[in-house]
Amino acid sequence: MTVDNTPDPTERSRWRPLRLLQAAMDADIARIYAEVPVEGLKPSFVMELIRLHAHGPMTITELAESVQRTHSAISQKVAAMRAAGLVRTTAGADARSKKVTLTAKASRVVDRLAAEWRAAEAAIAEIEAEIPYPLSRVVTDIEEVLRRKSFHDRIAEKLAEDVAWE
Structure with missing residues (x-):
């Protein structure tokens, strides 16, 4: 109880079960990736790595638009993927842009990542059918x-x- 005797509103949530479900499913996907194993690979990198593999090098802006994320979010993610040795960046067409390209390390595993993506989508379709x-x-x-x-x-x-x- 708070000082004014109202219950803590965070104790009830309609969203929490959905967030917990997604976290549990994401943890299961992370366990699959731990079996790959690729040092530095995080499940949150997979969509961008697959997209770069399928469509080739992109600027951060193009990649952000492609995965429907903000430029800032993708810029931070690209920095983390670069630190993990999964992508490299080069100067883009103008001084303000950067092209993002897969490294050999990422290229060696991206087909497996795409296979996992297809398997996860098939598992979700199976769950939805039930x-x-x-x-x-x-x-x-x-x-x-x-x-x-x-x-x-x-x-x-x-x-x-x-x-x-x-």
Whole structure:
């Protein structure tokens, strides 16, 4: 209890089960990658490594757009992948851009990473077939609801009603 005798709002969460489920599934994927093994490989690098393999060298901006992440997030990830010896960067067409390319180390394992990606997608499809309301449908349905009224607007409306937000 807080000083004003209201319960800790973080003790209840509709999101926590989803986050815990995703964390558990990600941990299982990490266990698969630990079996590869490739020093410095993190599951969070895999999409970008596969994308670079499939489409060739890209600027950080192109890679960010390709995987629907921010330039800043991909720039940080590229720095971590470079430190792990999985990619290298070279000067791009202008002085402000960098081209990202796979190293030989990454090229040796990228086909295995793509195989794991396909296996994970197949496992998710299998799981969805066993449940009455697939997660992919839930996501699509939530996206449709949020097109009608954004999450931001919904939160702002609730805060306007809460005296603690004043």
